[in-house]
Amino acid sequence: MNNKKVLIITYYWPPAGGPGVQRWLKFVKYLTEFNIEPVVYIPENPNYPLIDESLVSEVSDKLTVLRHPIKEPYKLARVFSKKSSKTISKGIISDNKKQSFVEKLMLYVRGNFFIPDARIGWVKPSVEYLSEYIKKENIQTIITSGPPHSLHLIGLNLKKKFKLKWLADFRDPWTTIGYHKQLKLMKSSEERHKNLEKQVLNIADQIIVTSFVTKKEFEQITARPIEVITNGYDKESVKAFEMDSMFTISHIGSLLSKRNPEILWKVLSDLVVENTSFSKEFKLNFVGAVSEEVLESIKKNNLSNYINNVGYVSHKEAVMFQRKSQILLLIEIDSEDTKCIIPGKLFEYMVSNRPIIAIGPKASDVEKIIKETNTGNYFSYSDYKSLKIIILEHFHSFQNKTLQSHPIGLQKYHRKELTKSLSKLL
Template identity: 60%
Template sequence: MKKVLIITYYWPPAGGPGVQRWLKFVKYLRDFGVEPVLYIPENPSYPITDKSFLNEVPQDIRLIKKPIFEPYALASIFSRKQTRTISSGIIAKEEKQNFVQRLMLYVRGNFFIPDARKFWVRPSVKFLTEFLNTENIDTVITTGPPHSLHLIGLKLKRKLDVKWIADFRDPWTNIGYHKKLKLSQASQKKHIKLEKEVLNEADRIITTSFTTKEEFQSKTDKPVTVITNGYDITSGEDLSESGKKFSLAHIGSLLSERNPKNLWEALSELVQENKDFSRDLQLDLAGTVSEEVIESINKYRLDNHLKLHGYLSHREALKMQRSSIILLLIEIDSEETKGIIPGKIFEYLAAKRPVIAIGPPNWDAGIILKETEAGKVFGYEEKKSLKEEILGSYKLFKEGQLQCDSKNIEKYSRKQLTGKLAKLISEV
């Protein structure tokens, strides 16, 4: 059985979508003749945790842990709330940032390149050089963000000439929040230089979206493969519940710029125009929600219909997906985000609930919804058609006829995706 070393920052008990990708790959890799060995931080500073993921870690998997210096841990001494907010990706609009937020963003962007986990690179390279020399492992996989982990792979490649696969769950220099980090011109150049080195020295590159693949193919001649995230529903689990309310649910972070005012306005008009709709409507938001989003919802007088659930365990999130009537998928309206495919979309497909998505033009997620016939996508400027879609869905809901028969979703199962990964590993 071929051994591979997987270097990842996020591992249980970390919560959120970042941990699930490699947790699920590790769960199934042995079925395809690959033995994973994990290298993870011993004392990470995770913005959210979900201990339920610990139950999915194979008991006999080999885990190697080494300490990491976390600047976020020090910063939290001065401002715990701001540190947790920024490390979670919730960045307020420029005009609403206070002095502490501006300072932390400037320091984060210009002193910690490519990110705040950069201090793990040097000790990890030193330890892993000795480790790989004594183990029968010739293939290394790094996954980012944090993209500093790719620098570990880069240095190991240069020192030991191991086979190296770089997995990008998100873009690097082209990701939306880069513009908010108050980068100096020198810092921007350093990011571009590091990204170029990683893309041109890795043996294979993996992306989770089609747009990121196109972007990287314009920057390197190395092979780029798309392996999306997916769903993993254990057979025999009954997570379904019947919803009595006409519930629209969003599971995951709602950033300041991920604020579909056209949706809030459409719902507000329907509430005013239709008493039955007003009585039945429930807006469920699970995860971190920015103050700007809550202010917009209150502005459109939807606060009486709003339920904020906070962070849910993965199992609770799956349960909400199946008990909701409509599932919301929302992304920032920008060119940089059209290649972002939220991990929850695949669990939405498996939930067999209609999806209403609001995002940028030519969004990769829209391609998946269209091919699976699982939902409809709207732009941020579309209100009339969005309102009609919601009202039509509500009428079908009242008649007991609202359903979603998503098609051809099996290729997005975690096990099939792991098979694709295992094939790529064998070809390196």
């Protein structure tokens, strides 16, 4: 039986690091088990903000990977400000009041001259290049994954040109994602974003989203079928390790300016003052990029001496931090727009056997999944008392060597199970 060939158009691919690369790397890994042969199309010379060489070994030698050059404005932007271009490309945007003139200008240019994003220049050459490949290989099905949402415009153009089945995968929303509001958009630019989003949602044959909130949001714009396929976890081979001897609370991933739970820093600061044992055994690990605003809040709460600011590490090292830490921290911006965000690391947290403490907006998808799977506790930005009680309970369990999580029903979030759901759509 011949495998069905499917063309996957994505920007993030090894050696890119960060959460964006994991989703399609794992789908591609398992698709062949469901009689589907993936062909991956990526940029030849991308400007990845994070690099993780360890992920290259996960790409099969048998996989066909097509590459085509891309021109990106971040290289030009570095002429004006290396620091601003690097942080903006990572998604770290300072608060309005703290933005330099150069950063404000770059955000204005990025939002109004590069619609929908800085990879728009790759659309036309990609459509030309892929048109030849589609004709030659008789490709019947394509998938585009965004952000960057420019890649959906490649799908849109190919769909108009050929009789293809097109699946548009949204790892994040488009016009309602938090940073969209920070792009200093003119009214005409905002309308253009919404118009392109509407076209993609109404012309693609199938929409895939990673959250239930995004599905509801998109149902107001399109009648096309929408399937929720969340991110998930894969079996990770971890070398033998010992649990941290300290009471470590670890946050894995970026902590942006607005992901700054003052309430947590206050709880930890009070526990340090009130509980001598806690102050001697507590340590806070930051594994990933941390904004200056967060570090200032930490300092203001007299917690600077308790911080282990590790910085960005490879995915394998991040998994090791997850397994060894006593508690895992998940923080989301307190906003209506972030209720739909389900970070990929949540699923890795869930299988690490460590209790999760999550802080974010009420009634979010993360809260739903954590409660469903019994993998931790979820708090709003005003839950001082209950947050303090849980951290103290966990600390006592740590002292008694009984601290662990008791998850239920995790199997449906395994990457292979999720790929099975994808294969049914194909």
